[in-house]
Amino acid sequence: MRFGVFGSVEVFGPDGPVSVGQPRHRALLGWLLLHPNQVATPERLIEALWGGAEPSSAMSQLHVAVSTLRRALRELGMVDVIRTRPGGYLVSLSEDDLDATVFDRYVNDARAAHRRGDWPMSAELLRHALTLWRGDALAGVTAPYAATARRRLHESRLAAQALLAEAELALGHHDDLVGELQDLVRQHPEHEQLVCQLMLAQHRCGRRSDALSTARSYRRRLADEQGLDPGAQFTELEKAILTADRSLDLAAPARDAPQRTAASPAQLPFDVHDFAGRKREMDQLDALLDPTGSCRLVLISGTAGVGKTALALRWAHRVREQFPDGQLYVNLRGFDARRPPAQTLTVLHYFLRSLGLEPAAFPADVDEAAALFRSRLVGRRVLIVLDNAANTEQVRPLLPGIASCPALLTSRNRLPSLIAHEGARLLQLTPMRREEATLLLRRMLTRGASDAAVEQLATRCAYLPLALRLAAAQLICHDHLTVAEYVDQLGERDALSLLDHGVDDDVAVSSAFGVSYQTLTPQGQHLFRMLGLIPGPDFTPPVAAALTGRSEAALRAPLTELIAANLVTEYLPRRYLLHDLLRSYAERICATEESETDRHAAALRLVHFYDQTVFDAYPLLMPRRPDTRRETIQPPVRSLRFTDRGAALTWIDHERDNLIAVIQLAAERGWHHAVLQLTADLFAYFVIRRRWTEWLAALRIARESAEATSDIAAAARVENAFGVLHKQSGRFDLAELHYRRAIDLATTAGEERAAGAFTVNLAGLRVGQGHGAEAVEMLRLALTYPAYRDNPQYAITAQVNLACALIALERNDEAASALDEALTAAFTLGDLQNACIIYANLVEVALRRGQHQTARKYAEEQLRLAEELGDPLRTAVARDNLASTLLPDEPDIARQHWAEAHRIYLELHHPLSDVLGPWLATLSSFADRDELISSDDLRRQRARRQL
Structure with a gap:
């Protein structure tokens, strides 16, 4: 998520939640977030912010607020979120950008699970949804719209809490539920559904007298405060509790549940404890491996420790009832440091035995065994999970031949041959999103910790599930250590070493990376080591070539190998990165396997590459x-x-x-x-x-x-x-x-x-x-x-500069002469930067002489050059100047140029925004044209001092 309204209105930047702008700016952002992807007119926004009591400067304040928000978002790496559209403004959000939208999606999915009686899934989704709340919705927002919006959001939260209580009661969690329901009833004593749920939970805990006391309190409050009687649901429940009706007891499992036989295997390992997040990926698996059998093979690929197995098992457990003929599972040990990869024939024999075939009938040939395996699956619905595959050759004989028996495959490699020839669908698994990583830590940790400390820990673990779980385990085993102190240790020491401290090699982060590294060719290993020297956030092929001293063509194959092994990610065309822990691992093996001489030479080449490239580019930017x-x-x-x-x-x-x-x-x-x-x-x-x-x-x-x-x-x-x-x-x-x-x-x-x-x-x-x-x-x-x-x-x-001084001394003729001479020299030398500055001063001289058409011509040239240069401040000044030249004849167009100039000044945090802002706000107050032009003259004189 990038935005939140479940608490104060905040933006989730790379360093955590940030409150942007002033209170009114946050109020505006809150309204826009609650009305995403729809154009809001300025009049509607003003009504929302001031409720009909707006000041005369409301429109100007609105423009300033929008500009301020855009600048703040841009500084956090969020470009083009608030867009100007015909008729108003639009905030562009995806479905995962806002906590309120994510909350609604989780609740809707939970209701669907609720309807089909999947209580565990419903409860899981609702718990996840409710963790998104950080406090009162729109906290601190006092704009007129806020009260109604806040009430609606809190009603949605309360409905989710009630639905969660219903699912927990169905699961038999009444003992854990009583305290939570008591708090909710205390906060919402008029909510009959919550009262009924509390009564039922108390009754099932053997606290019948407490349940009846709760009922009496509710009856009395309802009569005293509203003069009403309770509803039918309450009345029936109260009567059932009084008579100890056995129908209130938790329903026993159905006696006619299907019994599995030896030929209906149930081999899925335990579901992952404290699983968190991955809602988007679960939805993708649902769509790919749906009951209609539209796809028979999905490959979950990702780097070591990213949670491939956890995702596969969580999804398999969730859908296992759709495969009544069984679930087959095998760990193919493709990346096991201690044991060799599983032999395909051995796995086939294991599957055949699981499907009821006697060992005497097992073929000794892989192809024959594979054919028999496919034959045994005909007419059945079996889910097959192939975990940790090493390569396509190991997997291909294990694939079913029919769509009713889909296979879910995990591997650190992308296995392009499987995608090309077997039609596998690729689900590329990346590290968790920030909110998912912090949720996982919260679920595993038994102690309290600040949101900032937990988020910092998640960041230090690169949002990698294996690292997150190891960090949580370290904290659980060292209960004297606070989360903040542990984060400080991770910052001061080698994070990989600290995460792996006291951990068996087979689950250590560095060991997981090491197995992937050992599978690379020597060329791939060398490139990976060298990438550990990169000091910046990402790299390109020319940078890799400079590091290694090889050509880009020679690096094409090893770079492709690293991408296929999920050790390097191509996140933009020809731009690559390693996540932080992989980078740390690359640094470590570079330090141990490359000599100091080679590391020194590689770093020197990297510095020289950047310096020489920028030096050669200089004449294109400035002569x-x-x-x-x-x-x-x-x-x-x-x-x-x-x-x-x-x-x-x-x-x-x-x-x-x-x-x-x-x-x-x-x-x-x-x-x-x-x-x-x-x-x-x-x-x-x-x-x-x-x-x-x-x-x-x-x-x-x-x-x-x-x-x-x-x-x-x-x-x-x-x-x-x-x-x-x-x-x-x-x-x-x-x-x-x-x-x-x-x-x-x-x-x-x-x-x-x-x-x-x-x-x-x-x-x-x-x-x-x-x-x-x-x-x-x-x-x-x-x-x-x-x-x-x-x-x-x-x-x-x-x-x-001499011309500028002469203008300040009102010696305009001398200034014009100096500027004409300078402009000729600038064009002779191709000095566009100075030419742009010269035109700006020629505009000033022409305006002082009252030559508006001449000034307009100069301003248009100034703007053309500024845009060609790509200089934002020069562009803003050019628009400012052009507006002054247009003011006598085309005031509306002038106002548009000033508004755009003001926006750029604000983005640059330039003092000229303080000069132009009030001018824009008071444009309509001038009585006549001469007064307006005179006032603009004074404004420009003040603005010149700012430049």
Whole structure:
């Protein structure tokens, strides 16, 4: 699940539940979640939030709330959840996204099980549904709609509790039920069904007097408070208890239940204790292996410890009554570290004996035995479970020949031949979802623990059922240890070692992984070991090639082998990952089976691959390279080359987290020049994409590397990058501090061109701070450095900042002249970034001169370049400028551009959202056109200071 309303309105991010936005924002999210996949008009949302007492700024507040929610969701990795549609907004949810939707599905399934008398299944589903509740629904939401919605949700919860009590009574769990029912009746004394269930539970526990006392209390309360008599169900039950009617006793099992014979085997092992979750997978098995026999073979495949056997047995137990002629089960031991795989002929003899055939009639040939086995199944409905298959050859003779006897197969391998030639349907089992993993831990643990601690433990176990069960077992055996303390230990030590501590090898997580690893070819084993060196969250074939020093073509077969063995997952086209525990195992065997020299060389190749790729992409993003000394790493690694800037930006977008991890890896290994080099090479990307959090992380690592190497020139570049970052994000005091440090360090290092460039950056900042005259002096100072002044690329930046200063000083003609000259130079050099900035300033000059059509032409070019660059802040500024040019003639279109600009400002957490937001809210209050244009002039002057 991703969202919850059963408690406070929360979003379940990667680190647990998060409350987003302010109370009104959460109220809006709550309403949208309760009305998923349907368009809600702004008027309807305003009515829900304010109930007819909305303020004049309600529409603006609604837009801000939507933008805030979108930004918060995007930060949690949830893109395009709240969508704008003609007429309003729509929240797009799948069936598993919201706790209320999941709850309804479980309850509906439980009612279906209830109707067919499957009390265990009904109870299981209802217990799972009720664990989704975290407190009062919509807790903390005070909007007018909340009371009605909250009451409806709580009524659904109460109905589920009553249905669960009925199932538990049918199962004979009255002893455990009395206390729970007493609490429910205390909370809902008017609920007659709960009162009746409590009376029946008390009666079956031999507490007849308590049952009658409960009845008297209910009668008295009903008469005193409502002047009513109880209903017929209550009256009949009360009378039956008074007369000790034997019909109230738990029904005995039917005497005519079918008796199994030797030819009706029931070989399923015990159902898994504390089974949790996997509702979606159970439904998939229901659909594939339905009673009509639409499919005769299903393969459950997944990595070691993912719960394949548990799922197969849980489903087989659930449907066993549909196979009255028996259930056959065998563990084929395909991945057993202690015993060899089961021999196919031996298994066939075992099955034939189970079906009533005398051993003297067993064929000695596999094919003959397989044919006889298929013959014995004709006319029967038998379920066959083949667990832990090693390969297709082991399995094929064991398959039935008729659809009425389906086979359920589990294997760590995907067995493509079985899928291609036998028509097997593949159910790929992945680690549990977070809520399933935490539910499993809750069921196994006998002690209380905070939700956060349990969720952290589930995360550390990579949501892998085997690891979750071992962790719970460790906690049960060490009752002095809290869940939080155990989680801390997992974080401080090798998680695999801690999970396996004191555990037999045949059930240890690392042993399970080890068996899969040993089945690989030498090429597959080597690739798997090398993947343990990857510091980031995922990898691509070029990264694997860099690690191993081999070509992508040479790695195609071993990579396919790892995927087939479920040791690697392809979660996007050509993007792969190992879950955390498999990654830890790969690291461990890499450390023991690869020499330090080989590990060092592989890590160096990885760093060089990323650095060289980003360096080669730099000219596509920004024409001026950073002034850094490059080192050649041997042996050379084949880097990626991009044909256009869009491809380069997209690649870095996908690799951003990996790049930060590689920078950290280089720092840990003491390769400080590589850290400084790669961070400098990423400057153009971060300037364009405005990914300030990741940029800040990289710069902090780079600053430590500069200090470690006493590289003053590098430290100056890092400080300048800090200044650019803080200026972009609107923190001007910090930007000024870092620019001044950068100038001082560059001067000390004798880097004249850098000192000039950093001085120009500071001058541009001072213009935005309202100090135009001081900025002009700084620019003159920068141009005294010949190394800076004589470089055309740097001169463009100086001219642009000079024009900004002149605009601030209202010397518009001089500013226009400087901008025209700078624009010509920018296009000559292909400097689209500066060209975009120049057009923004030309718009300002034209508007100050009252030349709206000219300004519009410049703004349209500015927007075109900003979108071509892929720079979100420049795009927002361009839309803002274009709206100002359209205001006199097309105010409605202008308002649309402002709304989109405001949305982007909000997403970027930029201070300009505070400038544009109030302006948007008061647009309709201006009396005439001239007043509106004049007010926009003042707003833009204030906005310029923010840039």
